[in-house]
Amino acid sequence: MNLILLGYGKMGKAIEQIALRRGHTIAARIDTAAERDQLPKGAGDVAIEFTQPDAAVDNIRYCLRNGIPVVSGTTGWLQHRPEIEQLCQEQQGAFFYASNYSIGVNLFFRLNRSLARLMNAYPEYQVEMEEIHHTQKKDAPSGTGITLAEGLMAELDRKTGWVEGPTNDPALIPILSKRIDPVPGTHTVAYRSAIDDIEIKHTAHSREGFATGAVVAAEWLLGKQGAFGMDDLLG
Ligand SMILES: NC(=O)C1=CN([C@@H]2O[C@H](COP(=O)(O)OP(=O)(O)OC[C@H]3O[C@@H](n4cnc5c(N)ncnc54)[C@H](O)[C@@H]3O)[C@@H](O)[C@H]2O)C=CC1
Numbered sequence: 001m002n003l004i005l006l007g008y009g010k011m012g013k014a015i016e017q018i019a020l021r022r023g024h025t026i027a028a029r030i031d032t033a034a035e036r037d038q039l040p041k042g043a044g045d046v047a048i049e050f051t052q053p054d055a056a057v058d059n060i061r062y063c064l065r066n067g068i069p070v071v072s073g074t075t076g077w078l079q080h081r082p083e084i085e086q087l088c089q090e091q092q093g094a095f096f097y098a099s100n101y102s103i104g105v106n107l108f109f110r111l112n113r114s115l116a117r118l119m120n121a122y123p124e125y126q127v128e129m130e131e132i133h134h135t136q137k138k139d140a141p142s143g144t145g146i147t148l149a150e151g152l153m154a155e156l157d158r159k160t161g162w163v164e165g166p167t168n169d170p171a172l173i174p175i176l177s178k179r180i181d182p183v184p185g186t187h188t189v190a191y192r193s194a195i196d197d198i199e200i201k202h203t204a205h206s207r208e209g210f211a212t213g214a215v216v217a218a219e220w221l222l223g224k225q226g227a228f229g230m231d232d233l234l235g
């Protein structure tokens with residue numbers, strides 16, 4: 001495949017390495033909206049978009065309107081997801097999104113939901129979450145943290161929402177965000193009682209898992225039509 005990298009920061013560069021290793025070529029490395037607007041027609045087969053919260057929606061719209069299948073991993077913009085999915089349908093385009101592309105985290109999402117189902121029967125445990133990332137991260141809580149919280153809300157009857165920081169409201173899941181360099185991404189879900197604690201934790205050692213997942217998603221998306229996520233890819 002000939003890939004357009006929309007965003008050539010930490011993730012764009014990690015994706016380039018993995019893409020080249022998997023035999024793909026790089027059609028363009030785009031790091032501003034102005035550069036993107038100068039892309040020639042038919043420049044690449046798939047765009048991989050890892051930019052920043054205030055740029056993602058415009059980039060994804062651009063791809064869908066120009067018939068470019070797009071894999072996005074940017075976090076912090078998902079309030080606009082329904083609009084993007086509608087545009088994808090109208091344009092008969094191809095759009096893939098995951099808050100986290102690593103296989104390990106996607107296993108962790110499933111473990112989180114299974115554990116939450118089990119903990120429904122044990123209301124004496126209070127659930128809380130922590131996410132740690134490098135200090136350049138623009139959004140908090142992390143997209144992965146929000147996906148974990150959504151998994152808890154789907155399975156734990158006593159939780160109806162999440163909040164950033166501590167809370168005394170028993171219906172809310174507190175998500176504590178810490179920024180420490182050079183942490184690529186660490187997520188913990190903890191159930192605490194007066195007697196003991198149960199914790200599950202995912203620690204990324206580098207960006208390799210995120211980048212590999214994004215390239216695999218681009219390979220998978222080519223030739224498809226619709227809006228997809230990791231559950232479609234992993235089955
Ligand atoms: N879904 C996942 O698995 C992962 C998601 N992320 C998310 O990906 C995003 C990018 O992360 P990093 O690469 O670490 O950030 P970064 O700050 O290193 O790179 C972002 C790049 O996007 C560029 N950019 C800004 N506006 C742009 C525009 N309009 N068009 C094209 N490029 C533009 C910036 O110049 C910068 O080079 C963040 O939202 C982060 O949360 C990061 C890692 C994994």
Ligand SMILES: O=C(O)C1=N[C@H](C(=O)O)C[C@H](O)C1
Nearest residue numbers: 075100137142143144184185
């Ligand atoms: O900004 C990052 O670095 C990361 N962002 C994603 C998120 O917000 O969950 C995924 C990963 O944790 C790294």
